[in-house]
Amino acid sequence: MENHFEMGLDALRQKILLMASRAETAVNESVQALVQRDYDLALRVREDDNLIDQFEVEIDEMAIVLLTKAPLASNLRLVTVAMKVSQNLERIGDEATKIAKRARDLAQEPPVKINLDVNRMAGLSLAMVKEALDAFVHRDSAAARALIPRDKEVDALNKEIHQQLAQHMMANPDTIARCLHWIVASKSLERIADHAKNIAEEVVFLCEAQDIRHPAAKAAGSAPG
Amino acid sequence: MTEISLPRIAVADAGPKAAPSAPFIEIESLSLFYGASKALKNISVTLGEKVVTAFIGPSGCGKSTLLRCLNRMNDLIDSVRIDGAVKIGGHDIYGPDVDVIELRKRVGMVFQKSNPFPKSIYENVAYGLRLHGVKNKSELAAAVEKSLQQSALWDEVKDRLHSSALGLSGGQQQRLCIARAIAIRPEIILMDEPASALDPLATARIEELILELKKDFTIVIVTHNMQQAARISDFTAFFYIGELIEFDHTAKIFTNPAKKQTEDYVTGRFG
Numbered sequence: 380m381e382n383h384f385e386m387g388l389d390a391l392r393q394k395i396l397l398m399a400s401r402a403e404t405a406v407n408e409s410v411q412a413l414v415q416r417d418y419d420l421a422l423r424v425r426e427d428d429n430l431i432d433q434f435e436v437e438i439d440e441m442a443i444v445l446l447t448k449a450p451l452a453s454n455l456r457l458v459t460v461a462m463k464v465s466q467n468l469e470r471i472g473d474e475a476t477k478i479a480k481r482a483r484d485l486a487q488e489p490p491v492k493i494n495l496d497v498n499r500m501a502g503l504s505l506a507m508v509k510e511a512l513d514a515f516v517h518r519d520s521a522a523a524r525a526l527i528p529r530d531k532e533v534d535a536l537n538k539e540i541h542q543q544l545a546q547h548m549m550a551n552p553d554t555i556a557r558c559l560h561w562i563v564a565s566k567s568l569e570r571i572a573d574h575a576k577n578i579a580e581e582v583v584f585l586c587e588a589q590d591i592r593h594p595a596a597k598a599a600g601s602a603p604g
Numbered sequence: 605m606t607e608i609s610l611p612r613i614a615v616a617d618a619g620p621k622a623a624p625s626a627p628f629i630e631i632e633s634l635s636l637f638y639g640a641s642k643a644l645k646n647i648s649v650t651l652g653e654k655v656v657t658a659f660i661g662p663s664g665c666g667k668s669t670l671l672r673c674l675n676r677m678n679d680l681i682d683s684v685r686i687d688g689a690v691k692i693g694g695h696d697i698y699g700p701d702v703d704v705i706e707l708r709k710r711v712g713m714v715f716q717k718s719n720p721f722p723k724s725i726y727e728n729v730a731y732g733l734r735l736h737g738v739k740n741k742s743e744l745a746a747a748v749e750k751s752l753q754q755s756a757l758w759d760e761v762k763d764r765l766h767s768s769a770l771g772l773s774g775g776q777q778q779r780l781c782i783a784r785a786i787a788i789r790p791e792i793i794l795m796d797e798p799a800s801a802l803d804p805l806a807t808a809r810i811e812e813l814i815l816e817l818k819k820d821f822t823i824v825i826v827t828h829n830m831q832q833a834a835r836i837s838d839f840t841a842f843f844y845i846g847e848l849i850e851f852d853h854t855a856k857i858f859t860n861p862a863k864k865q866t867e868d869y870v871t872g873r874f875g
Contacts, residue, residue, distance in 0.1 A: 383815045443859055444859070447834040447858040449834070
């Protein structure tokens, strides 16, 4: 006999994977639009963000209906984690939209003559998103934990790009407006890695029932009541 | 007067994806009296075919009484008087020409406490068929196997069909009662708290079974377990002191009920 609740959980997982695929495509295309100065592609990414938002709404609805059925233990964690994963994916979609917006504006201006390692940063952030979702699908806590420190690498790259752009702006004040677009785009890539890290932390909670977020706050004791 | 019809509009994607089926059980202005006491107050509601409808509400709200109106089980109580109509497939089951035995063949029932006959597993399932005139052995055997398969009991009992049904566990006995009910191919199965005396594992099996059975049967279930109603039903009716307070898609009842009384009950504020 089929287990109908499990079927509901499967449908939820499938929906998250579809959403994840959309979010990954949005990030890929926004970076492509930025680097290749593709105005039309940038516009398309912005339009497609509605689809990602719709996924978030649908996943929440599915999860709420599943919660009314009183899931317990790992099933309960899976449903609540699914809601958080979809929220992070929606934010990733928003960051892709921000990048696309800057790509659209930059495509209408002359290029800034500076060599930024944006592709590497995008590659790192996207790999983190993909691996966090793989860890979610396979309930691979070790992979999720291994992923978390890599966020620092992306943070460092963002800082590096930020410094490069700051120096370039000081030397070439006429490029300030365009450089600010690049700073925002770089920050968005850094935020995407943050969201991947959040998803990985949720996967650890899903697998181990252990909340590993905010270790500093935990060490300081419980919140004032 | 409480008049609530089958909702026609899906609940913003949160409800069951299947559209409500055609009206099948139509309860019209139904009141029921135990002597002078009015136990059901002017209830009107339409239930769909091949869906699971749950009746919920605190003890004494009338949900089991209403369930028993659907196959005229209340006729067995002398002091009961009924006003209004119950139509199944468009025909009033309280009409003067209705054969109650035939009605109960169309509308089977499973009770809270499993009640197998003190006979073999096989005979329990074959009993109703024999009563309705099936004599051919191979036809009986095929029908018994089909019913036991459908009630997810076949694999557990196929090697001991002629052992006493009383030797089965509580959960198995309840599934046997379901097999017995479906053997005569009713259109509707009424279930009065069918899992309330079972452990969580046996309960889960009954719930899965109900979800399978709705492909072939219309099911109306009374339950005190709201999570159970949420897990297995497509529609839920909430009753309070003999009145139908709210009827809607189950997802709507448990996430955003329209009436404060329903909200209070499902959130455990009263009942």
